[in-house]
Amino acid sequence: MHGCAQxxxxxxxxxxxxxxxxxxxxxxxxxxxxxxFLALSTARAQGLPxxxxxxxxxxxxxxxxxxxxxxxxxxxxxxxxxxxxxxxxASVMKLVTTxxxxxxxxxxxxxxxxxxxxxxxxxxxxxxxxxxxYLRASGDPLFKLEDLWxxxxxxxxxxxxxxxxxxxxxxxxxxxxxxxxxxDGDPSRPYNASPDAWMVGFGAVRLLFTPDPRHRQxxxxxxxxxxxxxxxxALKWSDAPCPGSPSVQTEPFLTSSGVSLRLSGAVSGGCGExxxxxxALSQPKHAEAAFRVLWQEMGGSLQGSIRAGGxxxxxxxxxxxxxxxLAEVVRHINKMSNNVMARLLLLTLGANYExxxxxxxxxxxxxxxxxxxxxxxxxxxxxxxxxxxxRDGRISADSLxxxxxxxxxxxxxxEFVSSLAIPxxxxxxxxxxxxxxxxxQAHLKSxxxxxxxxxxxxxxxxxxxRYAVVSLVNDERAQQANGFHxxxxxxxxxx
Numbered sequence: 296m297h298g299c300a301q302x303x304x305x306x307x308x309x310x311x312x313x314x315x316x317x318x319x320x321x322x323x324x325x326x327x328x329x330x331x332f333l334a335l336s337t338a339r340a341q342g343l344p345x346x347x348x349x350x351x352x353x354x355x356x357x358x359x360x361x362x363x364x365x366x367x368x369x370x371x372x373x374x375x376x377x378x379x380x381x382x383x384x385a386s387v388m389k390l391v392t393t394x395x396x397x398x399x400x401x402x403x404x405x406x407x408x409x410x411x412x413x414x415x416x417x418x419x420x421x422x423x424x425x426x427x428x429y430l431r432a433s434g435d436p437l438f439k440l441e442d443l444w445x446x447x448x449x450x451x452x453x454x455x456x457x458x459x460x461x462x463x464x465x466x467x468x469x470x471x472x473x474x475x476x477x478x479d480g481d482p483s484r485p486y487n488a489s490p491d492a493w494m495v496g497f498g499a500v501r502l503l504f505t506p507d508p509r510h511r512q513x514x515x516x517x518x519x520x521x522x523x524x525x526x527x528x529a530l531k532w533s534d535a536p537c538p539g540s541p542s543v544q545t546e547p548f549l550t551s552s553g554v555s556l557r558l559s560g561a562v563s564g565g566c567g568e569x570x571x572x573x574x575a576l577s578q579p580k581h582a583e584a585a586f587r588v589l590w591q592e593m594g595g596s597l598q599g600s601i602r603a604g605g606x607x608x609x610x611x612x613x614x615x616x617x618x619x620x621l622a623e624v625v626r627h628i629n630k631m632s633n634n635v636m637a638r639l640l641l642l643t644l645g646a647n648y649e650x651x652x653x654x655x656x657x658x659x660x661x662x663x664x665x666x667x668x669x670x671x672x673x674x675x676x677x678x679x680x681x682x683x684x685x686r687d688g689r690i691s692a693d694s695l696x697x698x699x700x701x702x703x704x705x706x707x708x709x710e711f712v713s714s715l716a717i718p719x720x721x722x723x724x725x726x727x728x729x730x731x732x733x734x735x736q737a738h739l740k741s742x743x744x745x746x747x748x749x750x751x752x753x754x755x756x757x758x759x760x761r762y763a764v765v766s767l768v769n770d771e772r773a774q775q776a777n778g779f780h781x782x783x784x785x786x787x788x789x790x
Contacts, residue, residue, distance in 0.1 A: 363376040363766045381677075383769055385684075387767070391698060393637070406435035433467060437627060462602055504543075534564065541563070625640075655679070715738035718739060
């Protein structure tokens with residue numbers, strides 16, 4: 296139980312012989328603490344306290360661009376600034392999607408990717424499957440390359456070596472593909488990945504850079520080595536100190552034989568070995584290429600094509616792969632702010648809420664229905680794709696605070712709170728507040744776009760009280776609010 300309430304007579308706690316000056320000092324301290332708490336709970340409830348007012352003034356931004364709500368988890372609101380104003384929350388929108396998913400599907404929910412065959416299908420002595428192999432995709436947001444390897448290994452253990460053709464059933468989703476370059480013109484960045492019912496490793500290839508000090512050059516290896524994808528250009532070797540995170544520019548372009556990723560930039564040799572991830576192919580083509588590569592590495596052969604199609608109603612289950620439970624998936628989404636995973640989670644909600652292939656529209660309706668069942672109606676909410684990577688997303692600080700309060704009181708509170716990043720420790724806020732007393736004392740979701748800085752979550756104060764905090768800044772100069780957000784969390788942690 297959080298809080299600082301105590302029981303028993305004051306004299307009993309202090310000792311029967313403690314009076315005079317000692318009691319006077321204790322009484323004055325108790326009164327001062329009480330007055331400070333009352334000031335926090337009442338006088339400041341309609342605006343920023345002086346410390347935060349000064350921090351906000353230092354940003355040079357107008358208060359009209361700021362929305363802040365701070366309240367104790369018991370519901371007592373202590374700070375409220377422009378709380379009802381709809382704003383773009385950037386990736387803080389993931390809190391809405393992930394709480395709705397945990398609340399409706401449950402923390403143990405899993406996605407199931409299945410391999411099936413027609414009735415009567417046999418495996419010959421040389422490992423040839425007598426009919427097509429069907430793959431029923433489920434929209435698993437965390438289906439990695441090693442999961443595909445494990446699925447295919449199970450196939451090999453059952454004696455299969457030659458597959459006539461692979462039929463991929465993506466019917467759990469409707470037409471949900473997007474243009475990865477549409478949001479910001481950078482189609483190779485994984486945060487822009489398109490959702491797909493069968494996504495392998497987020498649809499990205501890994502580029503492993505290994506330093507060669509003798510020749511003062513960087514060697515690059517692509518994993519998986521997909522047919523039709525090449526790497527061109529090279530990084531320049533630098534003797535400058537390593538800045539921490541190497542900066543590598545990649546430009547994808549089409550060639551007569553497929554896609555090339557053109558590299559440029561200079562990286563310090565002192566950075567050592569490092570990896571980056573980039574998009575090169577569409578999700579379907581990436582998954583198909585990964586299937587071919589891994590199956591061939593296992594000694595298998597695909598004699599025909601990989602095509603889209605449905606699984607017959609009488610098909611027989613052959614091999615199954617289950618995803619990690621939803622609680623783990625949500626941790627990936629919130630701690631690391633994974634956009635395409637959040638998109639797939641929204642579509643999964645749509646698939647479970649309405650019949651027929653899922654779309655963003657029925658995913659949005661699913662979330663609204665799930666929240667409404669808990670008494671959470673947010674008329675201003677524009678969820679869009681559920682990830683926050685949107686120019687159109689809208690929600691108010693008041694609504695987010697209500698969601699945080701509901702999550703705190705819900706059965707899935709432990710899974711929800713533990714999915715948030717801890718300042719100075721992990722996730723998207725691991726480099727923030729490292730030298731502050733607030734390090735390790737909060738669970739937060741951050742969000743940023745060109746004109747958005749946002750923060751929401753829970754902070755444990757020095758007095759033992761737990762606070763929910765929401766801050767949304769929408770302004771062309773929103774990056775200037777980063778320091779204010781750090782001071783907001785540090786101020787709460789000190790209460």
